[in-house]
Amino acid sequence: MRPRDPSTGLLWTFALGSVISTYILILIGGYVTTSDSGLGCGESWPLCSGAVFPALNNSAQLIEFSHRIFNFVVVFFVLGTALLAWTRFRPAKNVFLFSTASFIGLAAQVILGMVTVTTALNPIISDAHLGLASAILALVVVNAVMVHNLAAIPIKDSR
Numbered sequence: 001m002r003p004r005d006p007s008t009g010l011l012w013t014f015a016l017g018s019v020i021s022t023y024i025l026i027l028i029g030g031y032v033t034t035s036d037s038g039l040g041c042g043e044s045w046p047l048c049s050g051a052v053f054p055a056l057n058n059s060a061q062l063i064e065f066s067h068r069i070f071n072f073v074v075v076f077f078v079l080g081t082a083l084l085a086w087t088r089f090r091p092a093k094n095v096f097l098f099s100t101a102s103f104i105g106l107a108a109q110v111i112l113g114m115v116t117v118t119t120a121l122n123p124i125i126s127d128a129h130l131g132l133a134s135a136i137l138a139l140v141v142v143n144a145v146m147v148h149n150l151a152a153i154p155i156k157d158s159r
Contacts, residue, residue, distance in 0.1 A: 008150045011084045015144040017077035022137050028067045038121045040064035045114045078106050098143035105136045
């Protein structure tokens, strides 16, 4: 369902893409964990066992690497939402705030993912990684709802 106001269409696309891609990334992360592929690339990050790409005959490497690569999809949507909020929708304070929080949370999550791998899947850090992922999902869902509701609220240009 798209917002009623066409001017928010691109923002809505990015916000919805943030929700869907974040959810898929969490599912992939769950598969990484349940398949015991968390150290498929070893403790090297961002490389995979010292290489840019994983060995195609190593399923654990492919599974872990898919989680790392899909992160770029999430970054695309979350950063796109934030850039639009910062440049075109600054007067919509809640969208601006939640877009910014989502982006900052995602940046922290990438760092925490690196720490998770480089500490050999320390359980406390791994749990924090999942907890932050859940918080980011909540942020992008709330933000998408607020973006969807923007069409009902006229945004005054601050120029």
